[in-house]
Amino acid sequence: MPASVQAATAPEWTACPRCRALVYTRRLERNLLVCPECQYHARLTAPERVRQLLDPGSVEPLSFAVDSEDHLRFVDTRPYTDRLYSARLSTGLDEGVLCLRGRIDGHPVVAAVMDFRFLGGSLGAAVGEMITLAAETALADRTPLLLVTASGGARMQEGALSLMQMAKTSQALGRLDEEGILTVSLVTDPTYGGVAASFATLCDVIIAEPRARLGFAGPRVIRQTIRQSLPSGFQEAESLLANGLVDDVVPRAALRPALARLLAFAAPVVPHRRASGAVPVIHDPDRLTDEEPWATVQRARDTARPTTLDYIGYLIDGFQELRGDRSGGDCPAIVGGIGRFDGQPVVVIGHQKGHQPADLIARNFGMATPAGYRKAVRLMRLAAKVGVPVLTLIDTPGAYPGVEAEAGGQAVAIAEALRLMAALPVPIVAAVTGEGGSGGALALAVANQVLMLSGAVYSVISPEGCAAILWDDPAAAPRAASALGLRASDLLRAGIVDGVVPEPEGGAQADPLAAAAALRAAFAAALEDLQPLRPDQLIARRRSRFRRLGAPTQEIVIVEGANR
Structure with missing residues (x-):
């Protein structure tokens, strides 16, 4: 058992360090050392972590000839050489990280797994060298890199040489970015200091175990240096998720499937051709049956229409949502992630509204903040790095117009998205599925092909906003809707959209499955046209x-x- 799990009076029982509940030890082991009462995730050794995550029989150790050196002849209460000897004796490890090749659900991976028992998982020269060699192995193999972190920070006994490992490992991750190799970080408790400020947070995807702590300065350092009181949950995974710093918080039992989904995203693509048959996309505006514009607006806003998450559920296999802009925010009005569309890895991003009032409020009625557009930009960069298409689903009245959004750089965030999409080196297909409002919609619509559902609308401004500005009368919204040319036929005729996907009778809300099937065929046809380019x-x-x-x-x- 790890040191963090304390044995009770009887050896067959274990006391949880957090809630003090007595748990039958064999039950605790079957539960992957997660307390069934309070869900406390006990620290795992590196060998235990490898056994839990990697496919049995797939592990091939990477025996790097690396050793720690006491170049400073460092002595605190004990000589550094004595500490190294004791750590090796107690852990059975040569250093604080295990490096290996292996598979997760059949998907190949190079992994570097840290062990907190070895001098607090500290980042010394040997650990930095091994992490770097693991990254270079992933580059040579063209295989995703998995980093499992557990560290108190830099190894002080090695002085500035330890500090330099932050630059060295960050540089190694940068090489993988340049070469399009997927990187994944699994943050475990605790991950601090030089590890947190280098390779742990530079990966394409960062997932964390529940309540795992991640930060540059640890709580003790903060309290002792600036005497600042810390809020509840400070630096814990759930707080980091809310602040846009990690992609997901995943319980230990769900880690293997989550990692498998991520690795499947980077797996080789099996060429896929759509089934023969007519594609339900209209390119001639005269073939569309128009209804009164204001009625079209009302239909497009119907909360019964399928949302982005509804369409993702219909269209994307193995979807793994990725969250956060990595700058301190996450926006629930934009959802995005990775998965497979007809066997093809894709990044999918869209505005999310909701069906019920509580959902609409929680999602800000689909009106994104700067964090939402920055999250979208981050995911598009991931698509460009790995070389996979981007699908976007647009349904928003517009970007959020609040004071905090303006203070957070709303205009800059939208502009950055527009510029990035224009130069993204992968296919982009966008579909307006409900409302396409203003720059908040366009920020996800600079695509090679822009599609539109027949019951959707797309406009420079909402009819109400136009009426208030030009007629000084919000009641003139129906008149504004007629003037704005916001229907599918108007936009197809103007070349704003490239094709219109017919909706079932009664609209997409009347038969979401049929609407999703038509959208699937349209996306598939667009990708088939674009991918040879x-x-x-x-x-x-x-x-x-x-x-x-x-x-x-x-x-x-x-x-x-x-x-x-």
């Missing part, structure tokens, strides 16, 4: 598409290959 061709065509909008009638050409 090189990155420079995708970028050139996307730029040319938007360059033409509003320009004089003469043809404008952006030369393909200019961005190679």
